[in-house]
Amino acid sequence: QSALTQPASVSGSPGQSITISCTGTSSDVGAYNYVSWFQQYPGKAPKLIIFDVSNRPSGLSDRFSGSKSGNSASLTISGLQAEDEADYYCSSYTTTFTYVFGTGTTVTVL
C-alpha cells in the first residue's frame, strides 16, 4: 500500500485560506468516505481535525473544512492563524481493511 500523496509544504499569510491536497487511488480515498485529517506539532502526537471527509470533532474550529472528489481529498484552512503552523496528514481506510497515511504537509504561516 503506497502512501497517499500530499504536497511537501504549503504557506500563506495570516487571514488567507490555504488548501492541502491528498491524492490516493480507487482502493483507498476513492473507495470510501473514510478520509481523515490530522494536525501534528513538533514532538507531539497527532490530533484529529477532520473525519469522514468533512466532519469536524466536537469543539474544533470551523476554520478547518474537508472535501473529496474521486481519488483526491482536500483540507482547507480559512482565516489562517499563526497557531495553524504545523504538519498535516491525511489518512484513508482501504479496500484491504487496512489504513494508509499521506506523505505529510508542512504549513507555514508567513
Add this chain to the structure above:
Amino acid sequence: QLQLVESGGGVVQPGRSLRISCAASGFTFSRYAMHWVRQAPGKALEWVATIIYDGTNSLHTDSVKGRFSISRDNSKNTLYLQMNSLTSNDTAVYYCARENVGATFDYWGQGTLVSVSS
C-alpha cells in the same frame, strides 16, 4: 479524562525483540478497536496494526507481517505490540490510537520511542 499512555520503548539491538504497551483509561476499552501507528524520525506517519474490540481479529501492515503482533488484554485495559527481528527501519515513535466511527483515530497516546541500534 480519556488517556492512552504508551510504555516499554528503548534502545534495542538489531535482530532482538521488544514489547511495547499502551494503557487505556477514561473510556470502556473493550468496546473499541485499537491501532498502532509509527513515525520514523523526520518522516510521515505509518499505520502498523489494528485489533478489533475483543481481540479475535487483527491486521498488520506488510512490512511487519510475521515479525510484529498486536494483542490486547481487556481485563487490564492494555494494548500490546510484540516486535521481533527488529531492524533499523523499525526505529520510530510508536503511537497507540483509538478507532472511532468513521474508521478514524480519535485519540492518540503521547508515543514511545523505539530505537534499533547496535
